[in-house]
Amino acid sequence: MLEKQNNETEDMLTNQQGHPVTNNQSVRTVGNRGPMTLENYDFLEKISHFDRERIPERVVHARGAGAHGYFQSYGTVNGEPISNYTRAKVFTNTDVQTPVFVRFSTVVHGGHSPETLRDPRGFAVKFYTEDGNWDLVGNNLKIFFIRDPLKFPDMVHSFRPDPVTNVADPERTFDFLCQSPESAHMVTFVNSPWGIPANYRQMQGSGVHAYKWVNEEGKAVLVKYHWEPLQGIKNLTQKEADEIQKTDFNHATLDLYKAIEKGDYPEWELYVQVMEDGEHPELDFDPLDPTKLWYKDDFPWHKVGKMVLNKNPENYFAEVEQVAFGTGVLVDGLDFSDDKLLQGRTYSYSDTQRYRVGTNYLQLPINSPKKHVATNQEGGQMDHRTDFGKSKNIHVNYEPSLIGGLKEAKNPGKEHEPYVEGNLKRETLPRENNFGQAGETYRRFSDWERDELISNLVGALSSCRKEIQDKMIEIFTTCDEDYGKRVAEGLKNAGTNENTKMEEAVQQAEQMGQPSDPY
Numbered sequence: 001m002l003e004k005q006n007n008e009t010e011d012m013l014t015n016q017q018g019h020p021v022t023n024n025q026s027v028r029t030v031g032n033r034g035p036m037t038l039e040n041y042d043f044l045e046k047i048s049h050f051d052r053e054r055i056p057e058r059v060v061h062a063r064g065a066g067a068h069g070y071f072q073s074y075g076t077v078n079g080e081p082i083s084n085y086t087r088a089k090v091f092t093n094t095d096v097q098t099p100v101f102v103r104f105s106t107v108v109h110g111g112h113s114p115e116t117l118r119d120p121r122g123f124a125v126k127f128y129t130e131d132g133n134w135d136l137v138g139n140n141l142k143i144f145f146i147r148d149p150l151k152f153p154d155m156v157h158s159f160r161p162d163p164v165t166n167v168a169d170p171e172r173t174f175d176f177l178c179q180s181p182e183s184a185h186m187v188t189f190v191n192s193p194w195g196i197p198a199n200y201r202q203m204q205g206s207g208v209h210a211y212k213w214v215n216e217e218g219k220a221v222l223v224k225y226h227w228e229p230l231q232g233i234k235n236l237t238q239k240e241a242d243e244i245q246k247t248d249f250n251h252a253t254l255d256l257y258k259a260i261e262k263g264d265y266p267e268w269e270l271y272v273q274v275m276e277d278g279e280h281p282e283l284d285f286d287p288l289d290p291t292k293l294w295y296k297d298d299f300p301w302h303k304v305g306k307m308v309l310n311k312n313p314e315n316y317f318a319e320v321e322q323v324a325f326g327t328g329v330l331v332d333g334l335d336f337s338d339d340k341l342l343q344g345r346t347y348s349y350s351d352t353q354r355y356r357v358g359t360n361y362l363q364l365p366i367n368s369p370k371k372h373v374a375t376n377q378e379g380g381q382m383d384h385r386t387d388f389g390k391s392k393n394i395h396v397n398y399e400p401s402l403i404g405g406l407k408e409a410k411n412p413g414k415e416h417e418p419y420v421e422g423n424l425k426r427e428t429l430p431r432e433n434n435f436g437q438a439g440e441t442y443r444r445f446s447d448w449e450r451d452e453l454i455s456n457l458v459g460a461l462s463s464c465r466k467e468i469q470d471k472m473i474e475i476f477t478t479c480d481e482d483y484g485k486r487v488a489e490g491l492k493n494a495g496t497n498e499n500t501k502m503e504e505a506v507q508q509a510e511q512m513g514q515p516s517d518p519y
Contacts, residue, residue, distance in 0.1 A: 015045050055321070056356045057111050060156060061122045064105035065200060065253040066320040067260055069309035070097040071127060077274065078302045085221055085274065086213035087413050088333030090129040091304065099128040099370060102309060103323055104200040104256070107139075108159045114249035116241040118195040118456070120186075123205030123227060124325045125307070128370040135329035136225060137349065140197055141190070142206040144290045145183040147429065149344020155180070167502075170460040171468060178471035182291045184479055185438040191460070192445060192453040196241045198234035199255040201266040209327070209342040210288050212277065212335035218414030222275040222287060222337055224294055226301060227268040237452050238459075257312055265310045271301040277337075277418070284436060286429045288339040292437055323366045324353035332412055358382055374406050439480035450486075458490035 013021045019042075027043045029036050036043075058064075075082050075094040082091045090098050105122035106115060121140040126133060146155055158176035161168045177183045189195065197203040205227030212220045236244070244251055259266060273294050275287055285292045313319035328336075328346035336342060353361050359380030361367055374391040376398055388394045393404025400408075442450065457476075461469050469491055477484025 015042050016049070058356065059352065060107050061105040062111040063109060063113050063115065064103050064122070064320055065256050066101060066103040066313055066323065067256060067309040068311035068313070069100050069102065069307060071100050071270070071305055071307045072097050073305040074303060077272065077304060082304060083215065085215055086333040087216045088331055089131050090127055090134060090331065093130070096130065100307060101126045101319070101323060101366065103320060103325070104203070108156070114245050115252040116196060116236070116245040116249065118190065120190060121197055121203060123203070126323065126325060129331055130371060131331040132369045132371060133329055134331045134334060135325040135327065136207055137325045137327050138205055138207040138225070140203045140205060141186065141194060142208060142226065142293055143186055143189070144208055144341065145186040146180060147182055147289050147291050147341055149341050149348070151180065152344065171464040174461060174464050174468050174472055178468050178475065181434040181475055182432060184435055184475050185291050185441060188438045188441050188453065188479070191456040192449050193235035193237055196236040196238070198236050199252045201256060201259055202229050202231045202234040204228060204233060205268065209290050209339045210337040212337055212416070214333055214335050214413070214416040216413040218416045220277055220335060220416045220418070222277050224273045226271040227307070228271060230267040230269060238456055260309060260312045265308050268307045269303055270305045270307065272304050273299040273301060275299055284431060285433045286431050288337055289429055290339055290341050319366045322357055322364055324357055324361050326350040326353065335416055376406060435475070435479040439483065442480045442483045454486045454490055457487050458494055461487070461491060462494045
């Protein structure tokens, strides 16, 4: 780096070319009030950058908060060495504190939407491991609405505002859900208090999908990941969330930031459930189905490590907004399962990051591995690498090569080679069992959680046409007779529906407003 000129100081304003800015108050014009000239470089650079300082908002998970920290493995699973199950160094090396960045988020609503809205919460962790990055991209809830990725765009569209009025409409959501019975379990969770976590520190996390662990011999087991907050778990009733929103719609972001700022570092322990890979005919569901829980009674939780968040971002945009996750970002010793939704997400997430952030999004500091990178991938927008000759002949950008190109790495263990055979089909899983676990969840809820669930469902469904209400009541009744009965009775006794409430709010705003004179 060149030395600063004699007249430069650390706090001197420059443009992005490094040119000192001597006047940041006025553009150059013909005379002091004439037309502006085209060669206002400082202005053109400043305004052009301003016009582009918002990258496209995430289609889902737009509202987010994040923090830095570390993860440390305990090295065992139920008393056994963890290496019996996986050769991933992030788990086998207990001497290392692996740096992490975590992004919490709401799913459906926009970048400045209230954090009190009923919505699943994203819980995404980027591990900067010694073998490269690993992204564990999940939610606070341990299941999902659908099991086939082909339905994902339609699902999200039904949750988003009406394309004509731009107003969120529960009827659109339940119109989709009532014809997607696999969603009954997630609908039960989202409309219960679990649909509004009190904050991010007291929120569970889950990988949702079944993944695989692979050991040195190439043998694999299915695993599910669960983050349990050592701060305890807290959820809000709808009334409590409404009260908070009256005062502050950024409460969860502020809570996380202030806790870390004062040294009250939030912690989570990571648990795994382990299952032999296979169809498991003894179960009444497919273990790869992301709409299902693996119950603890059958598949115990095993504590494998702890995560601590101890540093706030220095810049929200550079870190929280530009951080990019993907379910396909795995390291050696970790692998995919055949979960259809997981495999669909694995394509979608990285594809959307290249569109949203740019071709070279992995060169950004928040996304780049904290280890050596050597690749023949090149070009594209914002390729700002400078170390072309450190690892190879700079004239060689291909592999294999005899004249100084990059070489393949040695495989640290035997390749996992699952056996696959069968006809190509467009069918759902054979053991759908769409209602069993939803009913079990309803019965396991405490009384106040059930009361809140019924109240929230009745409130949302009251604005829907009768055929949608009837279909949802049929689904809830199939889940549990009392569940369906209470929703039906609630709708029968419901007074003002959601549409009427919205219309009343419009009228109230007009009546409450005070007239002002023009100026």
